[in-house]
Every structure is written in C-alpha cells, then in structure tokens.
Amino acid sequence: MTLEIDSVELEFDGKKVLYGIYIKSERGKVTGILGRNGCGKTSLLRILFGDLQPKYKNIRSNGKCFPGPMYTTGKIGYLPQYPLLPRHSSLKYVFGLFNASWEQFTNLFESFGEYDKSRIKDLSSGEIRVIEAYLILMSNKEIILLDEPFSFIAPIFVEKFKALIHQVKKKSIIVLTDHFYNDILDVSDTVYLLKNGCSKQIEDKKELKSEGYIN
Numbered sequence: 520m521t522l523e524i525d526s527v528e529l530e531f532d533g534k535k536v537l538y539g540i541y542i543k544s545e546r547g548k549v550t551g552i553l554g555r556n557g558c559g560k561t562s563l564l565r566i567l568f569g570d571l572q573p574k575y576k577n578i579r580s581n582g583k584c585f586p587g588p589m590y591t592t593g594k595i596g597y598l599p600q601y602p603l604l605p606r607h608s609s610l611k612y613v614f615g616l617f618n619a620s621w622e623q624f625t626n627l628f629e630s631f632g633e634y635d636k637s638r639i640k641d642l643s644s645g646e647i648r649v650i651e652a653y654l655i656l657m658s659n660k661e662i663i664l665l666d667e668p669f670s671f672i673a674p675i676f677v678e679k680f681k682a683l684i685h686q687v688k689k690k691s692i693i694v695l696t697d698h699f700y701n702d703i704l705d706v707s708d709t710v711y712l713l714k715n716g717c718s719k720q721i722e723d724k725k726e727l728k729s730e731g732y733i734n
C-alpha cells in the first residue's frame with residue numbers, strides 16, 4: 520500500500536506555505552518529515568488527514584487519486600499537536616473508546632498501572648501525551664499520522680514508542696514529524712526535509728547540515 524501527495528498549493532493570507540511537495544509513503548517503511556518552525560509540517564499532515572483544504576493538492580492511495588477528505592474513510596489515524604482526549608473521562612473509558620487494551624498498555628508502560636482508576640485530568644501533560652500517542656499508534660488504521668509524538672515524552676518512553684513504531688509499520692503506513700531529528704532519523708526509512716515550501720528527500724545527517732537545518 521502506498522500514499523503519495525504532490526501538486527500542493529497552500530497559502531495563508533497571501534503567503535505561500537507549501538507549493539513544491541512530493542512525499543511518498545508506504546507500508547513497511549516509516550516516513551519522517553523534518554523542517555524548521557513554521558515550514559508547514561503540521562499543515563502537510565492536516566492536508567493528508569483532510570481537515571485542511573489547500574487551493575490544490577493531489578493525494579493518491581495505491582496510485583489512485585483520492586480527492587475527498589481521507590478521514591471520511593475511517594482508515595486514517597491522526598495524532599495532532601493539540602490535546603485530543605476529554606479531560607474528565609476516565610482512562611478506562613478512553614481505552615474503550617479506542618478499542619485498546621489497558622492491560623497491554625500497562626504491561627508495556629508499567630508506571631501507568633497506578634492510574635487504573637484515574638481520569639485524564641489527573642495525569643501530567645506528558646503522561647497524557649504518552650496515552651494519546653499510544654492510542655493513535657495502536658488504532659489499527661491503514662494510515663497513521665503522528666505530529667510530534669516524541670515531544671514532551673521522557674526518553675525511556677520515546678524508546679518504547681520507537682519499538683512500537685517498528686512493529687506497527689509492518690501493517691500500516693506511518694508518517695511522522697518531530698523536532699527531535701535524531702529520533703526521526705533513527706525510526707524513519709525515508710526522510711523528507713520541508714524548506715521554502717518544498718520537500719526534499721534526505722539521505723543522512725550530513726545533508727541536513729548542508730541544507731542548514733542543523734549546525
């Protein structure tokens with residue numbers, strides 16, 4: 520299964536944000552997106568998800584054009600940057616909502632076992648982020664988009680997520696972005712850098728340097 524996007528034209532208030540984009544993602548390979556603040560990473564994920572409509576875009580799934588919003592298919596999961604879960608709901612309730620196993624989760628993230636009877640509002644923002652990222656990643660969707668899954672998360676949990684991503688990529692297309700570029704390079708099979716409205720496939724850290732993304 521493949522997912523491709525090109526011919527994107529996105530502008531806000533007359534300012535062109537994205538216009539030279541080609542991204543190809545496929546099952547079995549994680550696609551990482553890097554870029555400076557404001558270069559359009561979130562916008563690109565939202566265009567793929569379908570809740571941001573640019574002037575033009577061409578999205579193809581398995582080579583076939585997909586003009587409508589992808590989220591209407593129910594086959595795509597999206598971890599946004601903003602909080603996703605209702606604060607007053609119990610953890611058990613949200614796990615039920617996502618059809619996820621609380622036992623499986625606490626087997627992997629043992630320290631969460633004490634939150635057996637807690638509500639979302641009882642957790643720290645980082646702990647909530649762990650739960651949100653887990654629920655989207657394990658949602659069994661054909662396509663999974665993750666916007667900054669590693670931010671706000673302790674290194675020990677980041678390593679667990681990287682192992683999970685490695686498993687999930689066997690059955691889902693995964694596209695993710697983060698400012699933790701070492702983690703993105705580590706977990707991704709294909710990396711694109713967004714710069715000046717365009718995407719460029721990146722082979723290694725050296726190229727990130729020559730593109731001025733890192734020092």
Ligand SMILES: Nc1ncnc2c1ncn2[C@@H]1O[C@H](COP(=O)(O)OP(=O)(O)OP(=O)(O)O)[C@@H](O)[C@H]1O
Nearest residue numbers: 531532536554555556557558559560561562563698
């Ligand atoms: N709803 C909006 N209205 C106006 N401008 C917007 C809107 N959403 C995004 N932008 C602008 O579009 C550009 C790209 O924003 P986007 O959030 O996609 O960047 P990003 O690469 O995800 O940034 P960051 O790494 O800081 O999260 C920015 O200049 C931003 O100010």
